[in-house]
Amino acid sequence: xxxxxxxxxxxxxxxxxxxxxxxxxxxxxxxxxxxxxxxxxxxxxxxxxxxxxxxxxxxxxxxxxxxxxxxxxxxxxxxxxxxxxxxxxxxxxxxxxxxxxxxxxxxxxxxxxxxxxxxxx
Numbered sequence: 001x002x003x004x005x006x007x008x009x010x011x012x013x014x015x016x017x018x019x020x021x022x023x024x025x026x027x028x029x030x031x032x033x034x035x036x037x038x039x040x041x042x043x044x045x046x047x048x049x050x051x052x053x054x055x056x057x058x059x060x061x062x063x064x065x066x067x068x069x070x071x072x073x074x075x076x077x078x079x080x081x082x083x084x085x086x087x088x089x090x091x092x093x094x095x096x097x098x099x100x101x102x103x104x105x106x107x108x109x110x111x112x113x114x115x116x117x118x119x120x121x
Contacts, residue, residue: 030071039074047071059119065098 026034027041029048039047051070052060061067072078072089081090093109100109 027074029067030074032068033071033074033076036076037074038076038078039071044074047073054121055119059116062119063099063116065095068095069099 027037027039027044029044029051030037030039033039037044047070051067055063055066069091072081082088083090096109097106100113100115102113102115
């Protein structure tokens with residue numbers, strides 16, 4: 001892991017020491033979690049690469065809810081909503097609607113969506 005010369009320690013419960021030692025420099029992909037992120041720039045780059053594999057550059061900032069979901073590991077609140085044993089993330093229904101439903105309407109989120117069709121998904 002690469003760290004800047006200015007480091008600070010953030011308490012991110014349930015994570016290793018390496019994840020607690022976080023750069024003060026801004027994250028590029030998971031910028032919403034600055035400055036309380038549980039990620040460093042290396043982890044941010046991995047998330048960015050995976051997100052870019054999913055969406056083209058013209059669509060990458062179009063779906064803010066999906067971007068927040070991808071950056072969940074950087075959230076200081078991460079351990080409140082993750083069940084490591086079941087390998088699940090608990091999210092609010094309103095957040096699921098924001099990610100899945102067209103126009104963020106309360107449609108049945110158990111059905112297929114066309115929200116991402118214009119971006120090749």
